[in-house]
Amino acid sequence: MQLAPARLRRSLRHPWTLGVLGVAVVVLLWFLISNSGVVDKLFLPSPQAVWAAGHNQWSSGLLLKDAIASIQRVFIGFAMSAGLALPIGIVMGTNVIICRLLEPLMALIRYMPAPAFIPLLIIYFGLEELPKVLLIFIGTFFFNTLMIMDAVKFVPHELVETARTLGGRGLPILARVVAPYIAPQVLDTYRINMASAWNLVIVAELVAASEGLGKRISLAQRFLRTDEIFVGLIVIGLIGLAIDLGFRFLMRRSCAWAN
């Protein structure tokens, strides 16, 4: 009798316990409400129905194909954005002239909603992969760049000056002081903006695509298949969560000093 409460308290203290509990409560409510018959099945499919729909899509290979299509777009678009934002953000953070030249422009474009570019992108590039990838690029590049620029600006002067008094110059200081110092913030920037990339890929696919998780959702809407919409939403959420956790894991492993 003494042991059980102690163990319960210990497991309650685990950081994930309450989070899992929160999810479980929502699923349980969903289960109870949808099975009570209060709400029309068309509006709120039961968890069992969603599971069945998901299983169906999985065994037909559709789910995997859609997921791969969406993930591919996100990764290509985001890789371009992240890869270009890193050098440009660093240059803007270290060079006042380039910063003054580019910052107002980027701050302006940043506030233009990326989905508003879709019509233009379709006119320019048609309905293939390129406009979708570019949408993700446009929607994340300016945020990535400006956040990396800020990280560079906040590198403590002492760290740079120490390197200079030890005989360090431009490029070695960049590589050996600035880069390691901003690494955790850069990873965090990527983690945060990755969420926008996921939003945008779904938006792009809702508008025009032949496959992808967003495309599946818009098709499901046409046939009033709310269970399939739920499958799409849940899968998108889970993939996003997995990417987020992946970034956190990477950060813990590579930047242990910053924790």
Add this chain to the structure above:
Amino acid sequence: MHLQVDNVSKRFGSGSASKLVLENISFDLHAGEFLALVGSSGSGKSTVMRLIAGLDRPSAGVISIDGVPVRGPGSDRGMVFQKYSLYPWLTAAQNVAFGMELQGRTRQEIRERTSYFLEVVGLADAARRLPRELSGGMQQRVAIARALAAEPKVLLLDEPFGALDIQIRESMQEFLHQLWRQTGLTALLITHDLEEALLLANRVHILAPSPGRIVRTVAVDLDRSSMAHLRVSPNFLALREELAQCLRGLEPALLR
């Protein structure tokens, strides 16, 4: 080694908004000497240090080392900042090795000198620890080891113990004195702590504030065989009191 500061002035800003921070500062520092600059805040003492380190340029006058004017930072002048400037992602040993790696020394030499200088500052056991795992005093000792390992001609210490507790500061002063005796380094110490300056330096320059200028120079010739003893010896206390009076006299009337 001969560090020469010749008629150096420094003005920040320009036009009517400019402020003269240093006015006609001149002094010399020879190999093996320990020199201290003492002044209150606003005396521009950290600015002197930055000028010598080459991090800022004087508005007038010349700073030279062995006759060569200082044009920028270089590893012939090692600097220890007040705030801990260790690289938080590097271990103590990697921090000590940092400057030598920038200098492009061989790996073998870096390894040997790193362990030697960690030994010198008494931190051989802490080699693999990260800065955040070290106390403030230990961090400053690593910073000193890192500066020394790059083989500077002169060690510039900018309020190196200013952020430490009083007990730790006293033991660090003892440590720095021993280090100076052991290694024969040449050092320039900036501090607002008169006692610290008198304990460590052969010569002390007193700086007056706004604009910073040297108003008094004292040669300190005291028996340093026991620092604890020195702190309470009558000669030391008399000299400290005399100079403290002088420093107090320099403050604006409101603060007196």
